[in-house]
Structures are given as structure tokens and as C-alpha cells.
Amino acid sequence: MSETGLEQAAVAVSNSASAHALELSGVSKLFGALAALSEIDLAIKPGERRAVLGSNGAGKTTLFNCITGDFLPSSGRIRMFGEDVTQFPAQERIRRGLRRTYQISLLxxxxxxxxxxxxxxxxxxxxxxxxxxxxxxxxxxxxxxxxxxxxxxxxxxxxxxxxxxxxxxxxxxxxxxxxxAPRLILFDEPAAGLSPTERRDLVDILTGLPRHIGFVIIEHDMDVALRVAERVTMMHNGRIFKEGLPEEIENDPEVQALYLGGGHE
Incomplete structure (x- = not known):
């Protein structure tokens, strides 16, 4: 390989190593006049565990559908490990290490x-x-x-x-x-319908995943989400409302007023 080729390869490896596992820049999704997502900016590091929370209609599932390629965004860019996958079909994203579970069992x-x-x-x-x-x-x-x-x-x-x-x-x-060997998994409400014992088992499973596998979890059960996530993104009306550490989100007065109706124990 020529010196120029070696330099290009080194740059490619460096970019890949420093790239986010997932990066959304200005992603919006319109259904007619309805803006399901509006200017979403989101960056997740390799191996990171992120929770996306919000009430029904906040845009969480639409966000997942855009990430997986089930929906193409109306505007904005989606990158996985430094590669622009905005227009890629779902199977190409799977080949690059993306996986997803659904609210309805597909077995x-x-x-x-x-x-x-x-x-x-x-x-x-x-x-x-x-x-x-x-x-x-x-x-x-x-x-x-x-x-x-x-x-x-x-x-x-x-x-x-x-x-x-x-x-x-x-x-x-x-x-x-x-x-x-996935590199990033999207979990769509995995705790929905589970008993308290089953939820504890779910937490054990998610926290026990290999550290090189990152995941994003949509979850209504904040106790589960805050126990498995390293950072939390709150959504409201198709936009990102808050981001922070689990303890910051849990104790945020605006989050409590909007989603919890008061204190959260």
C-alpha cells in the first residue's frame, strides 16, 4: 500500500474509533401537517446505555422507526459509527450491527x-x-x-x-x-406487561449485557429505565425536552411536573 493509502486507512480507522455509535442531526418526521419529530439532535457513544422517556405521543416510537429505517426522515441526517445511513433500508442497518425489539412479540x-x-x-x-x-x-x-x-x-x-x-x-x-454480534440495540418498552419479579429479572439481563453492546431503551417504567441507563433523554411533543444523568432527570422539577405529577420515589 502506498504512503497515501496508509494515511487514508489510518484516518478511516481513527474516524471509526472516535465516531458515535448513533448520531442524529436535525432529524424531523412529518406525516402530512403533523410533525411527529422536530429537529432531533442526539448523540450516543459506543457501548452507551441510553433511556428515551416521554408520555404517549411524545415521538419515541417514531424516533426508533427513523433510526431503524422503517421510516425515512423528512429532513436531517442519521449516522451509525460515522457512516451516513439516512437513506439506507432497514436490512443494511442490521448488517452494520443495529438490532431492535418491538412492543408486540414477533416470535x-x-x-x-x-x-x-x-x-x-x-x-x-x-x-x-x-x-x-x-x-x-x-x-x-x-x-x-x-x-x-x-x-x-x-x-x-x-x-x-x-x-x-x-x-x-x-x-x-x-x-x-x-x-x-450487534453493536447497538433498540429496546421498545421491554418491561411493558411484566410483573415486579419479571422486571427485576429484566434489569439483571440488561445490566449484564457485554459492555461493548450499547442500547437505547424506550420505557414507561421509570424505575426500570433509570436503573439500566447511563443517560436519559426526555421527549415531549416530538422534541427533546431534557437530557441528563438518571439522578438529574429523576429529581428535575419540570420532569416531575410534566410526567410524574409530583415527586418520584
């Missing part, structure tokens, strides 16, 4: 926990189009078992999804999102 109810996770691993692997049955020494099968253990479902590995409790299905969705 194969007739298959087992093992089969669901194996298919997720297979779907992001080079051999995803192969029709051969997996062998006993298949590396993806070991990865499957590791992911199931990470979400505390090893005892249910051969259980059909249809008979799992709701909270266990949400745990399984996290395992699917972890398939294929």
Missing part, C-alpha cells in the same frame, strides 16, 4: 426457545440460505445456547414458545436481538 410460537434463537443466529450468518440441518458441532448452535443462557432461559430451552409466560417471551426477544 414463532410453534417452535421451541432453541429453534427461535437458532433461526435468529442463522438469519444473520453467511450460511442463512443453506437448507442443511445443523450438525451437533455447529458453531451457531453453541452461540444459540449462550444467548439463551444470557437471558436466563436455559431451563426452558426445549419448551415451545406458545407455553412460555409473557415475561419469558420478552426475555426471548432480547436473545433474538443479541444474535449476530
Amino acid at each position: 414463532f410460537n410453534g417452535l421451541t426457545v432453541r429453534d427461535n434463537v437458532y433461526l435468529a443466529c442463522r438469519g444473520v450468518s453467511r450460511g442463512r440460505y443453506s437448507f442443511l440441518r445443523p450438525r451437533a458441532d455447529d458453531s451457531l448452535m453453541q452461540a444459540t445456547e449462550d444467548l439463551i443462557a444470557a437471558v436466563h432461559l436455559s431451563d426452558l430451552i426445549d419448551t415451545p414458545v406458545a407455553v412460555l409466560a409473557y415475561g419469558q417471551q420478552r426475555q426471548l426477544e432480547i436473545a433474538l436481538a443479541l444474535a449476530g
Whole structure:
């Protein structure tokens, strides 16, 4: 490689290392005359855990849809690890390490926990189009078992999804999102509908994720969000209302007045 080529490669590596995992600049999304998002600026570091909070209609899910490529923004730019992905389709963002869970479960109810996770691993692997049955020494099968253990479902590995409790299905969705070495995961209200015990288990799972995997969590349960996040972004009417550390957001009088109706214990 020429000296110029080496210099260019060094600059590229440096830019990639210093780039934000996710960066939104002036992102807006219009549906006719309705501005669902207005001039959103957001920067998340590699490995960072960020919570996005706000009341219904604040624009949180629209924000996720723009990040994943389900919606294209009406204006503004979206970058992942320094690369402009504003016009990229969803599958190209997945190839670059983005994953997402949804409010509604998207699982194969007739298959087992093992089969669901194996298919997720297979779907992001080079051999995803192969029709051969997996062998006993298949590396993806070991990865499957590791992911199931990470979400505390090893005892249910051969259980059909249809008979799992709701909270266990949400745990399984996290395992699917972890398939294929993601770099950034978007969690869309993972605590919705969970019991107090299941929520504590969810917190343990999220805080136990490898540190190189960053995530953004939309959550109405502030107790869950504030325990797993390093920084918090509050949204209101399609705009960013506040940003800060969890304790700053929790004790902010404007946040309490707008979202909590007073003190938060």
C-alpha cells in the first residue's frame, strides 16, 4: 500500500474509533401537517446505555422507526459509527450491527426457545440460505445456547414458545436481538406487561449485557429505565425536552411536573 493509502486507512480507522455509535442531526418526521419529530439532535457513544422517556405521543416510537429505517426522515441526517445511513433500508442497518425489539412479540410460537434463537443466529450468518440441518458441532448452535443462557432461559430451552409466560417471551426477544454480534440495540418498552419479579429479572439481563453492546431503551417504567441507563433523554411533543444523568432527570422539577405529577420515589 502506498504512503497515501496508509494515511487514508489510518484516518478511516481513527474516524471509526472516535465516531458515535448513533448520531442524529436535525432529524424531523412529518406525516402530512403533523410533525411527529422536530429537529432531533442526539448523540450516543459506543457501548452507551441510553433511556428515551416521554408520555404517549411524545415521538419515541417514531424516533426508533427513523433510526431503524422503517421510516425515512423528512429532513436531517442519521449516522451509525460515522457512516451516513439516512437513506439506507432497514436490512443494511442490521448488517452494520443495529438490532431492535418491538412492543408486540414477533416470535414463532410453534417452535421451541432453541429453534427461535437458532433461526435468529442463522438469519444473520453467511450460511442463512443453506437448507442443511445443523450438525451437533455447529458453531451457531453453541452461540444459540449462550444467548439463551444470557437471558436466563436455559431451563426452558426445549419448551415451545406458545407455553412460555409473557415475561419469558420478552426475555426471548432480547436473545433474538443479541444474535449476530450487534453493536447497538433498540429496546421498545421491554418491561411493558411484566410483573415486579419479571422486571427485576429484566434489569439483571440488561445490566449484564457485554459492555461493548450499547442500547437505547424506550420505557414507561421509570424505575426500570433509570436503573439500566447511563443517560436519559426526555421527549415531549416530538422534541427533546431534557437530557441528563438518571439522578438529574429523576429529581428535575419540570420532569416531575410534566410526567410524574409530583415527586418520584
